Amino acid sequence: xxxxxxxxxxxVQPVGSPLSLECTVEGTSNPNLYWYRQAAGRxxxxxxxxxxxxxxxxxxxxxxxxxxxxxxxxxLSSKKLLLSDSGFYLCAWxxxxxxxxxxxPGTRLTVT
Amino acid sequence: xxxxxxxxxxxSVSEGALVLLRCNYSSSVPPYLFWYVQYPNQGLQLxxxxxxxxxxxxxxxxxxxxxKKSETSFHLTKPSAHMSDAAEYFCAVSDQGGSxxxxxxxxxxxxxxx
Numbered sequence: 769x770x771x772x773x774x775x776x777x778x779x780v781q782p783v784g785s786p787l788s789l790e791c792t793v794e795g796t797s798n799p800n801l802y803w804y805r806q807a808a809g810r811x812x813x814x815x816x817x818x819x820x821x822x823x824x825x826x827x828x829x830x831x832x833x834x835x836x837x838x839x840x841x842x843x844l845s846s847k848k849l850l851l852s853d854s855g856f857y858l859c860a861w862x863x864x865x866x867x868x869x870x871x872x873p874g875t876r877l878t879v880t
Numbered sequence: 881x882x883x884x885x886x887x888x889x890x891x892s893v894s895e896g897a898l899v900l901l902r903c904n905y906s907s908s909v910p911p912y913l914f915w916y917v918q919y920p921n922q923g924l925q926l927x928x929x930x931x932x933x934x935x936x937x938x939x940x941x942x943x944x945x946x947x948k949k950s951e952t953s954f955h956l957t958k959p960s961a962h963m964s965d966a967a968e969y970f971c972a973v974s975d976q977g978g979s980x981x982x983x984x985x986x987x988x989x990x991x992x993x994x
Contacts, residue, residue, distance in 0.1 A: 774923075797965050811986040819980075858923050867912045867931075867974040867982065869886070872921035
């Protein structure tokens with residue numbers, strides 16, 4: 769069966785510090801991968817998605833970036849965090865040709 | 881372009897009462913429709929999906945939803961609410977044959993009173 773992991777689970781970082789969130793999927797190959805952000809009391813905002821290694825599409829211009837160095841690994845990064853980057857970050861995957869998504873447990877990021 | 885409207889950001893029911901969470905969508909092509917549930921501080925979990933075929937779909941935890949093309953709706957129901965059903969529920973739509981990026985509704989928080 770497929771499993772998706774995210775770490776860390778929680779993170780408190782000062783403004784201006786770098787960020788690296790990691791997501792890995794097990795039990796499948798060539799998944800579509802997604803990064804979402806959920807601000808407090810709000811819906812899901814798609815940040816990045818990837819249909820293959822090295823293929824990243826950005827949905828929202830911001831100080832975040834994403835990379836996919838391996839087939840089942842998706843990394844969200846920032847060089848300098850802003851207060852507005854606080855939120856709940858969710859990684860998700862879907863199988864090729866399928867539309868339903870499967871979400872990781874999320875990372876709660878607080879920028880102070 | 882797709883859009884999803886979830887009527888009511890909060891729905892409150894008593895334990896044992898009917899749960900009805902509303903979702904209306906717009907799509908220029910036949911849609912795929914989904915309901916997800918999110919418990920506090922967790923990721924989203926797929927509850928059920930409609931792709932093709934039977935318009936009444938059953939999901940996990942006793943939930944079901946009916947695709948009504950004429951009403952462009954995909955409302956989520958459960959005959960009897962449990963305290964454990966308290967969570968955030970998201971409706972999502974994708975276009976058949978289109979992008980694998982779904983459009984999510986803004987979510988409905990289900991509150992269950994004892």
